[in-house]
Structure formats: structure tokens, C-alpha cells
Amino acid sequence: MSVKYYEIALLGKKLFSLTYSYEDSLNFGSIVNVPLQKRKVKGVVLREVEKPDFSVVDIENVESLYYQEWQLELASFISTYYRCQIGEALQLMVPYSHDYPKADKTAHTASDIVLSPSQETAFKDLLSRDSSLLFAPTGSGKTEIYIKLFDKVLNEGGSALFLMPEISLTPQMQKRLEAYFGEKVAIWHSKLTKSKRQSVLESIRNGTVSIVAGPRSSLFLPMQNLKLIVVDEEHDDSYKAHNRPRYHARDLALWIGKQSKVRIVLGSATPSATSFAKFPIVRITEPYIKTKKRYIFEGGSCSLTSNMLEEIERHHSNGGQVIIFLPTRANFKYLYCDNCSYSVMCPFCSVGMSLHRFRKVVQCHYCGYAEKIPSSCPKCGSIIRSDRIGTAEVVEQLREHFSDMNIEQFDKDTITTASKLQKALNKFAKKETDILVGTQMLAKGHDYSDVTLAIILGLDYILALPDFRARERAQSLFVQIAGRAGRAREATVIVQTNQPYFFKEYIGKYEKFLQEELVYREGLYPPSMYLCRLLFASKNEAKAKAEVDRIKSKIEKFGLVEIVGAGKAPIEKIAGKFRFNILLRSSKRADLMRVVKAVDDGSFEVDMDPVDFA
Numbered sequence: 252m253s254v255k256y257y258e259i260a261l262l263g264k265k266l267f268s269l270t271y272s273y274e275d276s277l278n279f280g281s282i283v284n285v286p287l288q289k290r291k292v293k294g295v296v297l298r299e300v301e302k303p304d305f306s307v308v309d310i311e312n313v314e315s316l317y318y319q320e321w322q323l324e325l326a327s328f329i330s331t332y333y334r335c336q337i338g339e340a341l342q343l344m345v346p347y348s349h350d351y352p353k354a355d356k357t358a359h360t361a362s363d364i365v366l367s368p369s370q371e372t373a374f375k376d377l378l379s380r381d382s383s384l385l386f387a388p389t390g391s392g393k394t395e396i397y398i399k400l401f402d403k404v405l406n407e408g409g410s411a412l413f414l415m416p417e418i419s420l421t422p423q424m425q426k427r428l429e430a431y432f433g434e435k436v437a438i439w440h441s442k443l444t445k446s447k448r449q450s451v452l453e454s455i456r457n458g459t460v461s462i463v464a465g466p467r468s469s470l471f472l473p474m475q476n477l478k479l480i481v482v483d484e485e486h487d488d489s490y491k492a493h494n495r496p497r498y499h500a501r502d503l504a505l506w507i508g509k510q511s512k513v514r515i516v517l518g519s520a521t522p523s524a525t526s527f528a529k530f531p532i533v534r535i536t537e538p539y540i541k542t543k544k545r546y547i548f549e550g551g552s553c554s555l556t557s558n559m560l561e562e563i564e565r566h567h568s569n570g571g572q573v574i575i576f577l578p579t580r581a582n583f584k585y586l587y588c589d590n591c592s593y594s595v596m597c598p599f600c601s602v603g604m605s606l607h608r609f610r611k612v613v614q615c616h617y618c619g620y621a622e623k624i625p626s627s628c629p630k631c632g633s634i635i636r637s638d639r640i641g642t643a644e645v646v647e648q649l650r651e652h653f654s655d656m657n658i659e660q661f662d663k664d665t666i667t668t669a670s671k672l673q674k675a676l677n678k679f680a681k682k683e684t685d686i687l688v689g690t691q692m693l694a695k696g697h698d699y700s701d702v703t704l705a706i707i708l709g710l711d712y713i714l715a716l717p718d719f720r721a722r723e724r725a726q727s728l729f730v731q732i733a734g735r736a737g738r739a740r741e742a743t744v745i746v747q748t749n750q751p752y753f754f755k756e757y758i759g760k761y762e763k764f765l766q767e768e769l770v771y772r773e774g775l776y777p778p779s780m781y782l783c784r785l786l787f788a789s790k791n792e793a794k795a796k797a798e799v800d801r802i803k804s805k806i807e808k809f810g811l812v813e814i815v816g817a818g819k820a821p822i823e824k825i826a827g828k829f830r831f832n833i834l835l836r837s838s839k840r841a842d843l844m845r846v847v848k849a850v851d852d853g854s855f856e857v858d859m860d861p862v863d864f865a
């Protein structure tokens with residue numbers, strides 16, 4: 252045997268791939284152990300290379316774990332598009348193993364679900380396309396359609412992924428899937444114990460499990476003969492990773508679909524404007540069970556009114572449950588008029604401007620434009636403010652007012668673990684809780700069958716967010732929260748907003764909103780334009796600032812893309828580090844990639860297609 256040379260990606264390392272030698276032939280994708288500066292690290296065989304003119308060390312040994320070609324290709328795409336080393340991208344993936352012999356496939360008995368005519372039509376439409384968007388209201392039976400799709404895949408000997416936000420992976424969902432697919436289905440999430448994780452992986456590797464339901468990370472599992480990926484709640488931001496590499500699981504699913512001929516079904520009651528514009532739409536307009544909904548619009552800001560308290564009383568005595576929504580309070584840093592909902596918007600970027608109290612300015616952190624903090628509301632003259640009540644205060648107020656009711660808080664402060672989430676949902680399902688007061692968590696697809704009153708506070712704050720998707724987020728929340736009420740019987744939705752027309756206009760007409768939103772964003776934001784955010788962080792503020800200027804002038808020399816702005820990030824300091832950002836824009840994705848690649852010297856983090864601008 253002659254010595255061969257291989258390029259090895261270093262797993263999980265922010266380092267370039269290195270060349271090592273081995274006495275034998277190696278398969279691409281094999282996981283190997285290699286020495287690196289006196290330590291032993293894991294690497295992945297990428298390709299064979301010519302004998303280099305420098306001396307190299309030997310690969311120590313070869314493991315029985317390996318990545319399949321699709322994983323190598325996906326990792327390569329992630330490292331190019333989201334900017335990281337290939338070893339970091341491969342670290343996301345779960346390898347295949349030579350140690351698990353394939354179990355014999357047991358026959359699958361199709362589920363006995365009978366689809367309604369509109370579900371049946373949607374089912375057939377989804378099957379006629381490689382990728383499509385199932386745009387269907389809450390309660391229209393999306394899950395039944397998915398189950399039929401999984402049925403079909405199983406009958407053909409394939410496997411499927413069912414992606415959903417982690418918070419939707421409840422025991423109810425698990426029971427429901429197990430009722431149809433028995434041991435062929437597994438749930439995958441970040442909180443599995445090590446032994447449970449191992450046993451699920453074993454079942455995936457030997458092929459006993461053919462359907463996996465899980466959050467974004469399940470996209471990287473070693474599935475056998477993958478034929479279908481369903482991305483439910485495709486509009487949800489939890490599909491986007493918050494750390495390097497900042498990939499978007501929905502977009503990666505679509506990439507896999509194209510590369511490996513896997514069918515992709517995106518699903519949502521409130522699809523993102525981007526998916527709405529880009530994919531063939533399979534539409535169900537009517538919910539399965541049609542119930543009547545009454546909408547009441549009230550002015551004011553984030554607080555309970557006497558009318559709301561009366562309605563709560565009335566619904567409670569009629570045996571109904573109540574949910575109350577408030578937007579999260581974290582990082583609340585923008586100005587807002589309590590009286591007329593005026594918020595200071597950037598004249599150039601059409602997004603809310605952030606408040607910088609010490610510098611006495613409001614500033615747009617997309618483009619950097621700043622102006623003096625107005626002392627009173629420019630529109631109505633009343634006092635302008637920047638604070639408001641949160642879930643805890645509302646719970647307190649309610650408890651004082653309704654001492655006989657059970658009122659629970661439902662947000663990230665109180666629901667810190669999966670078991671707490673489960674407990675809260677169980678209590679609510681058993682009607683031990685009368686009123687649930689929560690944040691965005693309330694909107695995430697849980698079934699509350701006896702909710703007859705939904706109160707939505709503070710939507711105007713969402714509209715004032717310094718985020719180009721503020722309007723979409725407000726509309727989506729409105730529809731999702733209202734959709735939680737009246738699943739089984741008539742319901743009332745009270746909406747507190749000083750901009751009632753913006754919401755009334757689109758009740759039952761989400762398409763109309765999306766169409767107008769696309770016009771609103773044209774030439775400014777996705778999907779017609781692409782954005783990329785470069786993030787700088789340093790304990791030394793002057794140093795970070797200098798880095799920003801240096802990279803900015805490099806980009807300017809390129810001239811290929813627009814620099815929307817460069818300067819301080821909205822959250823100026825996290826964990827002792829000063830934060831700066833540069834926002835880039837282009838109508839061509841390839842141009843953005845070219846420029847970022849050319850200036851990327853490791854001094855900043857790259858966020859392609861950003862959804863978080865904090």
C-alpha cells in the first residue's frame with residue numbers, strides 16, 4: 252500500500268481543513284482521529300489530494316461513523332453561504348454508522364383518516380409539486396394532511412422529517428403521531444436524555460424509525476431514503492440559528508429538496524411574505540369547524556380596560572376560558588405615544604427608531620440616521636413614553652380583581668423547562684386555569700378548545716419595532732392568537748390598538764395583507780432584496796469601531812452592494828462587549844456573497860438573511 256494524502260475538515264473547529272496522510276484508501280465522509288498540536292481531534296475526510304511539498308502527519312485511526320454525500324454537500328453549502336469553516340458546518344450533522352445493520356422493514360398499515368374534500372384536493376396538489384406552501388387557517392386540518400403524506404412515504408419505503416418549532420413538540424403531538432405510526436415515529440429535540448438520544452439514533456440508523464418530528468436540528472439526522480420534509484409553522488423565527496453558522500432550517504430544507512429530490516411542504520396559517528412570494532400555494536380557506544368570532548377594537552395602550560374586565564367576567568361565568576396576550580418586554584428601546592400610538596419611524600428605512608437615552612437621540616440602526624428625542628408627541632402633543640406593563644403586572648392586576656379565578660403567567664420567565672410547559676398546558680386543558688396571560692408563546696399552535704375570549708394587548712408596540720418585518724409580525728400574531736379562541740364554540744377577540752384599520756382591513760384576508768406587504772417592501776427588503784448583517788463585538792470599543800470602519804471602506808471599494816448603514820448595534824453592549832454592525836443590501840444574492848467573502852477576515856460574524864436586528 253502506498254501512502255495517500257487527504258484533506259481533513261476539523262470537526263467543530265474554526266480552522267481551515269488540513270492535509271494528513273494514511274496508509275490505506277479512505278472513503279469520503281469518514282470520521283477519523285487526527286493529531287492537532289499535541290491533542291487528538293476528530294476530522295472528516297473531504298477528498299484525496301496530491302502529496303504536498305510540506306511534511307504531514309498520519310491519521311491515527313478511522314471510526315465507524317461517517318457522513319453521507321448529501322451531508323458533505325449541505326455542509327459545504329452552509330460554509331459558503333452562511334460563512335463558516337466546513338468542519339463547523341459538519342459538526343451540526345449527525346453521522347451515519349457502519350455498526351447498525353439495517354432492520355427488516357415492517358409493513359406499514361395506512362392510517363384510517365378520511366380527508367374532507369378540501370383536504371383531499373390540497374393533498375393531491377401537494378403531491379403534484381416538488382415544493383409548495385400549504386397556506387391553511389388554524390383548525391383546517393393541516394396535520395391530517397401531513398399524516399396522509401407520511402403514510403404515502405412509508406408505503407413507498409421512504410422516510411420523512413416533520414419539522415416544527417420546539418415549543419410545538421408537546422406530548423399531545425407525540426401521542427397523536429404515535430397513534431398513527433407506532434414505533435416508526437420518533438421525537439427529536441434538544442432536551443432528550445443522553446440514553447434516549449442514543450436509542451432514537453439507533454432506530455433511525457437501523458431504519459426502524461422512518462418519521463422524525465423535531466425542531467431545526469433534526470434536519471441533520473442520518474435519515475434513510477429521505478423522501479419528504481414538512482416544515483410546519485414555516486414563518487417561525489425559531490428555524491433560524493442564533494449562533495454561527497446562522498443557518499435557516501427552512502431554507503436549508505428547500506436546498507436539500509432541490510439537491511436530493513426530496514419533496515418539501517411548507518405549512519402555515521400565516522406564511523412569511525417571502526415564502527408566499529416564492530412558492531406555489533396550496534390554499535385551504537375555510538377552517539374545518541367553522542365557529543363565529545366577534546372582534547372588538549379598543550384604543551389605548553398596553554393595559555386592561557373596564558370593558559375587558561367585564562368581558563372576562565361574562566365569559567368566565569359562561570364556562571369559557573380566557574387568554575391574554577402581551578408582547579415580550581425584553582429590549583424595549585423605542586419611543587411610543589401612549590395616546591395616539593405614534594412611533595418615531597426612520598424616514599429612509601420605514602422601521603421604528605431605537606431610543607438612546609444617554610445620547611438623547613432616537614436612531615435608526617439600519618442606516619444610522621438620528622434625531623433628537625421629541626419632548627412630546629409630534630402628532631398629538633401628549634407625553635411620549637418608553638415603558639409599559641408586562642405579563643407579571645397584568646397577572647397581579649387580574650388576581651386583585653378576580654380573587655376567585657385561577658390566573659397563570661405563560662412566558663419565558665415562568666415556563667423555563669419542557670415539563671413546566673407541559674404542566675401549564677395540562678392545567679389549562681383540564682380547565683384548572685381560568686385565564687392564561689402570556690407572550691408570543693401563546694401563539695404557538697397549542698390547542699385550547701374552550702377559549703371563548705382572547706384579549707390582545709400591545710400590538711402597536713410590535714408595529715413600532717425596529718424591524719422590517721414589524722407589520723408581518725403584528726399581523727401574524729393577531730391571526731395566530733385570535734385563532735386560539737373559538738376552536739369549538741363562539742368566541743370574542745378584543746384587540747387593543749390605535750390603528751384598528753390596519754387589522755380590521757385584513758381579517759380573513761391574509762393574502763391581501765401579504766400582497767400589500769410585498770408592495771411595501773419592494774426595492775427595500777426581502778424577498779425583492781437580500782440583506783446581510785455583519786456583527787462586530789469587542790471589549791475595546793475603539794477597536795471594534797475601527798474594525799467597522801476598516802471593513803466598511805473595503806466594501807465601499809467593491810461598490811457591488813449597498814451599505815444601508817454601519818454603526819452601533821441596537822443592543823450596544825452584551826456580556827462586556829461593545830457591539831457594532833454593518834447592514835448590506837443587494838438585489839442579487841450572489842453579489843452579497845461575493846463581497847462578504849472578499850472582505851471576510853474573521854474579524855466579524857456574518858448573518859445572511861438576518862431576522863434578528865438586536
Ligand SMILES: [Zn+2]
Nearest residue numbers: 588591628631
Ligand atoms: Zn401622540
Ligand SMILES: [Zn+2]
Nearest residue numbers: 597600615618
Ligand atoms: Zn434608516
